[in-house]
Amino acid sequence: MWSMSKTETPLYEQLGMTHEEYQRLLEILDREPSHAELAMYSVMWSEHCSYKSSKKHLGRFPTEAPFVVVGPGENAGVIDIGDGWLAAIRIESHNHPSYVEPFEGAATGVGGILRDVFTMGARPVGLWNQIRFGPLDDAYNRYLLSGVVSGIAGYGNAVGVPTLGGELAFEECYSGNPLVNVMCLGILKREQLVLGTAGTPGTMAVLLGNATGRDGIGGASVLASASFDEESTTKRPSVQAGDPFEEKKLIEACLELYQKDLVVGVQDLGAAGLSCAFSEPAGRAGVGLDVDLDSVHVREPDMTPAELLMSESQERMMAFVHPSKVDEVIAIAHKWEIDASVVGEVKEGGTLTIRHEGEIVAEVSAASLSDDAPLYDRTSGEPAWIEDIWTNTMSLLQPPNLSEALLMLLDDPSLADPRWVYQQYDHQLFLSTVVEPGHDASMLRIKGTQKGLSVSTDGNGRHCYLDPRRGGARLVYESALNVAMTGAKPMAVVDNLNFGNPEKSDVMWQFIETVEGISQACEELGTAVVGGNVSFYNETDGQDIYPTPIVGMLGLADPMPERPPRLDGAAEGMELLMVGPRRSRNLAGSAFEKVMYSHVGGRPDDPDPVMARAVIGMAIELASSGLAPAMHDISEGGAALCAAELAIASSVGLTLQFTKWEGLFAENPNRFLAAVAPQDVAAVEALAVKYRVPVSQLGLFGGDHITYTNGGPETASLSLERATHTYEKAIPRRME
């Protein structure tokens, strides 16, 4: 890994550490670090593990609410959902590994996020994937999509956790740098909550699961925290290989340990491997740890201490166990046919002492590894070009051909039917999926209760590029509305902040603005950020991706509606209503401008928090009332596409009246569509009055055509059959 041919490069640099960081380490240690120590600091102080460029700004997020049990900083955020039940949620990125090796990169992303959640004592009950690639006309992008989806399916299906949704988008800026984010939700009873603490002196550290090998060495530092170029695929050995079967056994073994109250604390082994699993729990508990590396069960002989400490071999957990319970822990591990070894003992003081073949190879402060990474206050500044893109609005001399526009939107892989993807994922296991993938939010029931958990994840790189603050806020409102349309109250947010190179002031400005936008919207809605992840250096050959935050929203419906609205709930004779502001005509960042004219410019509207709260409130009540069998937010593609999606899903035609064609394509996060039986329209209108929200009758379901008309020449008309075929085949026809 640190090859001899590069002897001219200092070792710390080969390990991804800068000269300044190395100087800081010398100051902390007051001596030269040993090889093993340098290895540990290089991974723990990497951007990926230490958040050194972002930490200063992440404090802005509102993280407190009465229902928050565990906020950011632990392995996963945990909220109280009542009656002794808790929900744990976490999101992570696996962008760079997935570009280098799509199948294993995506698969190990799934494995890692699962461990984050079952580390907290929760049974993982659902996975969501947010994936973004360059356009599908490029063969390498098709290879990446295919590999990533197979990797997610191969791991998620086999490990036995359903994949309940996610996002799929294509944009030129992701061509050299795909985004692969993954979110996991778990549920647990309050008494099963476990934290990542090493406990008190005398506690034993027991390493469970897979044997440690030479895979994934330096994944966090040299791969996840560096920019990309043409040589990047040579970093393939830094990608880990996953084994869902080991993980499945590890999940069951750990859940049994929690159930029998056999552990003091647990830490998963992901990025930075053993270095992290020793230092973070000890740092949190303010204790030290004596470690014997010879006890670690290994996959291959002659591994050096540095390799053992940096390895990111998958499917491993560190349990901290009272000495009297060690035998029982090992017996349970063996019952589930996984390996276990006692590798260390907790000591007074804060020193992490690591022995190998009888010698001390590292002796450092545990907390200095996890907490003393240099923090950067990176320069940021409003980019000179932002005014130019705001004024770069598009205008058409003639109205567009509306039929053609609708057809192109239906055929766009970012907007079209994502079934090709999610039908490769088991989304039914556990018999809890009440609203399956393909809807605005998925809903799962908690068996034996009246509760339903609703989850939506949303991202929109174009809007965030045009205005990161407004774009960030819009995502929160959109995901909250999605959750509300299943009858659930939005509660907790996790975010995955995918950005370019933080050493550029433009990128840092985008980052800070996004954090501000997300924070403001969360405050307006009373939702709390309970966790997140930052992925910087998403640039290839100097080209940064669009700032692409992903917001994951968790909502609770208690009781869950008997029949939550679905996309396919519309039927012949039902009215199509639009709830929310009537006049919304800003096309900046819209799918319409992108798909029809390859135009990305202008400035998206600032979302209105008062309207957002009202619309979300009404959506919750409407969804719970049963008055609207179908609901759909008006997001990408505007009312034109979203109304067509209702018609296609429900296999029924639709005639819609509009006034201005721009209104068909505008994207406003405070609006939704509802299909309502004629006799229930008055009740829905009364609800709108109660929430002070505009409501308008847009059209009528029926017939075998999708027709949009303003009574004049500007008309769109497609047969339902053609629209359906185009929408369903957009992705398969490009992939097969």
Add this chain to the structure above:
Amino acid sequence: MKTAVVVFPGTNCEHDVMWALKVLGAEAELVWHRETDLSEFDGVILPGGFAHGDHLRTGAIARFSPVMDEVIRMAKEGKPVLGICNGFQILCEAGLLPGALLQNRDLKFICKPIHVAITATDSILTRAAEVGQILSIPLNSYEGNYQAQEDVSDRVVAVYCDENGLVDESTNPNGSQGNAAAVSNATGNVAGIMPHPERAIEAILGSSDGQILLKSFQESLGVVHV
């Protein structure tokens, strides 16, 4: 009457099968794959999942799990033995059912609701149903492509079709021979089905059509099939 639901390392549908049996009011118990005595049970279900990680070949290692001697004994005694998805693959590997399950025709995992039509009612899986009855049941597999060298047409108890009962290549999701979705042995007491009846037990999850199949199994307990 009590059913054993076998758990191999890597099995993942065991809790779903237990839930479904509970909804139907049936008595069942989870049994670890190292168990060597199933004498207290009247029937056995091998649920879906990835037993032993599907390593080597689906079901190839599971057939050697210690519990399988007892499963084979019960099958020979005429007691009801049902394999669902991965359980079906294990029963084929163990030689209790004819044929084998290959990778899907399109080399992709398929998770979606499909339709099956009942073609025979002389099995523990279909005895409560009627020939021609069409059921909506979720499919969830990568190796679901049923193939047999011998003629098994009289052993197929359910076939893939559409909602109107059309059985042809267009309604065959995975390339199975003759659209076979479920088969039984000659005496009808051992059956395997690729779609998941336990996932179609409650209308709130989309369909309750799977009830008739698990009810068939339940009604078969205590009846000796020779």
